[in-house]
Amino acid sequence: MAVYVVGDFLRETRLRKGYTQEEVSYGICTPASLSRIENGMQKPGRLILEKLFERLGTENNLFNSFVSKEEMELYSAIQSLIRDITDEDVTKLEEHISVVEKLAANASELEHQCLYFAKGELARQKEKDYSKAMELYMKAIHITLPNFDGKKPLRNNLLTFDEIMIINSIAILYSNDERTIMNAIHLDMWLKEYLENKIVDGKMKTAKYPMILYNLSCWFDDEKCYKEVLNIADQGVDFCIQYGNLAFFPLLILNKGVALAELNQISEAEKYLHQAITILSAVKREDLVETVIDWCRLSYKIDFNNRQL
Template sequence: MAVYVVGDFLRETRLRKGYTQEEVSYGICTTASLSRIENGMQKPGRIILEKLFERLGTENNLFDSFVSREEMELYTEIQTLIRNVTDGDLKKIEEQIDIVEKLTQNTSELERQSLFWAKGTLAAQKYGNKSDAMEWLLKAIHITLPDFNGKNPLRNKLLTFDEITIINSIAVRYAENEDLLTAIQLDMWLKEYMENKIIDGKMKTTKYPMVVYNLSCWFEDKECYKEELEMAEQGIKLCVKYGNLALFPKLVLNKGSALARLGDHENARKYLHQAVTIFEAMGRLEIVQQVTAWCKKNCEFEI
């Protein structure tokens, strides 16, 4: 499609949602650049275009904007890196980091945001270096949110999906350091943001269950079982509605655990049994053993 159509769509969506050019472009490009894009005077690169769409709470399903073969290659390799991090394959993450690092040597910092996030993940998961991990994550988020101090939500800012992912990773690091209050504060910010700012779509159905699953775990650690139950139920509802079942059994497990802690043993047994059945079907027998042992120790029933 013609470039001006992209600009029209961005402008009309922005105005419909009541956002200023400053809010949408913050940390991604200059306000002047967004104005030129909206007026059809500038062709945005793929990464910039996707981040602008995400700030508007939607996904770029209508337009492609590759300006060169090199940009297409970089975009493809960044997506591969993100998938490797999601899959947790540390060897592939390390290999892909080298590829993306070479391709971004002469690009802007914006193209390196996912690279820094991946380095933070690798530092934490492979080397157990929490300090380096947090440093990389903060470096990644400061590319587009330079005034984020790593702890306090910026509720007046619009977020891209990458920013949501990075902030969630920062929250996970706080939880690992037993700063559960900060972790909960950050992920509650993300949860509320996705509920209020992002329309339903593939990225939301991936990230929302991840955030509420984390919250349910952290509320359990804080012995806030009603809140744990609420988070688990919200995650289950979205997983079922959109058929995204990656975290479904873990959310069911957390729901059963919360019910048990709250003394509702009849329903707790039902949901814990459902979770165990799913994990058995998945071949995750180590989890089945853990749940069985937990029930034997903490409940008035066995699975």
């Protein structure tokens, strides 16, 4: 049985995918550092190792590499920040930002990327200061993608999951203004295609791909592009069924029903809207249930109040 060390595995995976050392290491470490890691001459830090694996389109489930107790503590704190961002837990986000700031005082810029991103999320979600949020997002993304202008996709670059999350947040900011919503669509279409073509199946793809599709279905709806909404929502529903993502499953079914209603396929729309209401009720999203029921009645004369859900 073959026995791999981390450098062997990185090199074999990179060569199998046809990537250069420059493509994989860009913004994370120097190509010379990656060469030394692949040759077993340099031990990578945990965060660098994770980002290199992500650039290769996979997740690091095989190797751990902590160079010190301090690095392990910082890595753990950064993971807490990422969970807070995903859960949109503003209270915990504030607490963990303070922790990471102290632990990252003497760390490299790569360790600061998630910190800037978290501060941007705080500015967007709590302070509603979108200009400040954009400034922080761009500061974060420029650590590893210095050529990204915030609008034009860099289709030749490999991405980490943090980069995907930051770009998606930039797109969300654009979606708040009808004058820039096409910027949002272009960015998330880039992320959609990247996740489809570059990322192998894993828990991060299972979490992020439906989110990207849900955003796109909402933004195409804003632009009244209902055939696109239907296509995107269908892809999302199928993916959620295959990989068990319950967070976005009812929302994508809802958007599918909306698209069908707008395309005047009322009978089919009613079926999917009813499914969405039932699932939302089952997962205790009563706030959304009432909103959807009222919207169906007012917009399409579909009355779910007298039905057993």
